[in-house]
Amino acid sequence: MTDFLAMHGYAAYVWPAYAVFAIVLFADAIAPVFARRRILRDIAARARRAASRKSP
Amino acid sequence: MNPLVLWFHKLGSPPYFYSFAGRWIPWLYGIALVAAAFGFYGALFTAPADYQQGDSFRIMYVHVPCAWMGLFAYLFMAVNGFIALVWRIKLSETLAMASAPIGAAFTFITLVTGSLWGKPTWGTWWTWDARLTSELVLLFLYFGVIGLYHAIEDRRQAARAAAFLALIGVVNLPIVHYSVIWWNTLHQGQTVSLIGPSKIAPSMLWPLLTLAIATHMYFFASLFARARVALLELESGKEWVRALLPVTETSHD
Amino acid sequence: MKPGTTSSACIALLRRDLLLVWRRRGDALNPLLFAIIVVALFPLALGPETTVLARIAAGTIFVAVLLAMLLSLDALFRSDLEDGSLEQLVVSPHPLALLIGCKIFIHWLTTALPLIVIAPLLAQLLQLPSQVLPVLMIALALATPLLSLIGAVCVALTVGMRRSGMLLTLLVLPLIVPALIFGAGACNAAQDGFAYSAPLLWLAAWLVLSIIIAPLAAAAALKISLS
Amino acid sequence: MKPGTTSSACIALLRRDLLLVWRRRGDALNPLLFAIIVVALFPLALGPETTVLARIAAGTIFVAVLLAMLLSLDALFRSDLEDGSLEQLVVSPHPLALLIGCKIFIHWLTTALPLIVIAPLLAQLLQLPSQVLPVLMIALALATPLLSLIGAVCVALTVGMRRSGMLLTLLVLPLIVPALIFGAGACNAAQDGFAYSAPLLWLAAWLVLSIIIAPLAAAAALKISLS
């Protein structure tokens, strides 16, 4: 197992490469989740604002 | 009308696409995960070490699929941008802009993994060879598109301006792809070919192709997720979006 | 009624823009100063070794000229936008691409031409071997209009924005990289005694293409970003 | 009545300016991109020879960082002038030098700091020998605040002008040349294996002096150029 992890001396290159792949794509995948939450909040806020504009 | 054309028409309507994409996203992510699991198993365990490069060649299994996706995403963006400019279809604008950050992510991974591969094989993290340079230009083009899109206030106008830029940048794609042929450089020549025979052993090839499938599926899953969010923003005044909000938020007049 | 003809409109535009450059002639000198300063900074930063300087002279001059032009590009439509002149141009009945072509020409004339004229001075500052100078001048003469044209398209895209500033740089540079590689490449080849006509011909071909397409593209981009 | 205290005014100013940078975060990235692009242009213009690149790496990075900051300096007071905020700052009862000091600090924080952070990446692009990198970082950390401070004085002088643009460059550069010579000189000395602490100490001494004097000078200059 340690042999496998060592990658015959190339561990310092191989594992970071796989890590970058995983981290970047993971970040990319969760970004829309946050964006969606923010936008739903914005829409709700805008609806409230529009409602308070009509009242006077 | 031809049923396929009809289906495309329907797909072009934001609420329909919203629910259509919502249905497909879990499947696409699922397939991508399964294919990636198989692919990585093959890449790390079954593929034999390269006789020249040793185990460092295993970087190929992230490098090459991501490189392909970086180019594919740009092409996808440009085609949708073209449709958006000519026929002004909202969904195409959305898809074009949604594919930019994903493409940029793949291009970024390509550059980083390429660097990580270059250090042991070429002895340097970076050189200014034609493929590497044009790939860097590709990343800058993505940044330009994204930057332009976010710098303009009106969403639709922003999408059209950015799509225009994306179209201008298409000239870079053949340069990236053919640079290894047009200029003789440090970077690996074309080794995998879908049409002709590939210059690579099958036990090395199948994990690569599986991972290519995984990244494609991932691309569409992420694309759909981003497009759904963008549509929500674009159509925030429309009834179908209001209907998605919690009940207390919808106004009654 | 004498509705204005298109040619008189172009002449009026050229005259006004030249007049404006003249009124702001201090600003018009700026790209020149910028290029000189960039070039002058290098011996200070690198130390005065002649061989090193000569080796990087052509490339540095090319970069300095491109940067100077790039920075002045931002102003191409900005002041017209700010005071509403651009709206007036767009709603005018003349072909917008033609009017924009005029503005691009003025830009090249007032920024690039002076830069080309002082290129020998810059070359002297960096000890460029004298046989390379003609090649450098030709390369600059081909590459600078390219930059004006391609730059105009990008400026047109960013014109509606508050302060596009260096986003513009980001948009233009990937598109101008080939001009730099070919232009500076020709100079380096000449310096090393190799053939240098192929890259120059490439530049020329590309320039011809741009002259035809860029004004149209800029007009289209402008309409997008004003709408 | 609760008249605002000076400290609350400074905090309000810092908060507003940071908020503005955040709102325009796209623009805030621009100096960064500019520096990266300038650095990336050099190998394209010079060809990819490692020895040449390594020799000019430190100097080029220094020049690129200074140029990037220089170009962002122009915006230091511009938007405040355009929308009348600057008038409000000047007629406010708090010490103008202090308010300006806050603005200079924000400028350094939002343009220079990111540049220093990516300096290792730039060094890699130009194949700078790795033992020089620490010296480069220290030199940048000392030279960039100097530029912010000296630049602010010059911007204050030119702020009333329509498009001060590159006149500013002209004013700032002679003042900043010593910083460049010492900073890049230290790097070159380190690269050649010589002692490099003396120029760095000079820079540090000069920085301390500037921190005290520059805000006062900028405030005075601002009053002159607004009247």
Next chain:
Amino acid sequence: MHESADEPRALLQAQSLCFARNDEVIFGPLDFSLHAGETVLIEGDNGSGKTTLLKVLSGLLDPTSGDVLLHGAPLTLAKLSHQVALLGHLPGLKLELSALENLRFATGMGGIRPGITPHLALASVGLEGYEDAPLRTLSAGQRKRVALARLLLVPAALWLLDEPYANLDRSGIDLVNRLLDHHARRGGAALITSHGAYAFTSGTPRRIALKASA
């Protein structure tokens, strides 16, 4: 569509014109037409969309729905004629140039009416003596007058004026009214915005009211 057949053809016609920003309606469906010799006042409170309406009518913004017809033909930027003169919040004048140079440029671009010169136009807006002063040294109201002089020079039948009265003193307001009168009498038409706080003295023009969007 139903209107255009019987009546004399309108210079400008809006058909159920609507503009929305990010799906928020700025102004509702508007129907009106403007004939030669008419002056119409667009009234509305702050933020009711007057500026936006003028931009749509001049082709700078595309309407969200509905049409703008100029002489019965749809208006697009590509097909603009010499018919329209727009005076927006921004006057489109160069501060570095003198009043005269600015006007010369305008006539070069848009042509010139017979029987008038830039000098005459400046005199008739009350700026004789300021011909050669750079616009930068003129006050807010004086600049506005230069923009009005441009209207006098350029042969456009349709004037779209956004708050022409703003920044003007009493004699300036009279001037605008005289210009509008004159323009209407020679067969031109004008659409002007105002939030109704100014005295509009020349007769009672037709009004189009915009409500604050909501």
Next chain:
Amino acid sequence: MHESADEPRALLQAQSLCFARNDEVIFGPLDFSLHAGETVLIEGDNGSGKTTLLKVLSGLLDPTSGDVLLHGAPLTLAKLSHQVALLGHLPGLKLELSALENLRFATGMGGIRPGITPHLALASVGLEGYEDAPLRTLSAGQRKRVALARLLLVPAALWLLDEPYANLDRSGIDLVNRLLDHHARRGGAALITSHGAYAFTSGTPRRIALKASA
């Protein structure tokens, strides 16, 4: 000098105040004083020097001759107190920030009156519901109202307002008049410019007339 001894000390006093640009006199020697509770209107045609006068009074420009006294002491930029609030042609608002953020900055800089909050101030200029909208998306008149809200918040006794009525609709003009009234009643003083084309409804304020320079 001769005035200050007997009367209660004026908030603002101009003594043979003169401003010239390149030896051309913009406004002649002016003498006036402004006491607490007063509102004074500066009237003049376009180009008569109203904006210039306000800049001199706020210390932004130095007078060519004469003095400005604030509470009897000469006014210099270095000695400005919290007494003066200036609203020029340019409002000094950031278009990227929301109305609320702009007001928060203003109170941070200038302090805040007791009993009022940014929210309340916005509501009282008729902008409830626009608290979080970036100023960029507000119309010309709406932005002006945000600047008026700032006056409400900041504890300054002397208001210098350059054309506060411009760009405002009828309700906006009423608002300005109410604000001025309120300010005068609680002991403040205001100097406002206008070219006299607007209806100034609240009583008949004292006027200072500037002639067009010539």
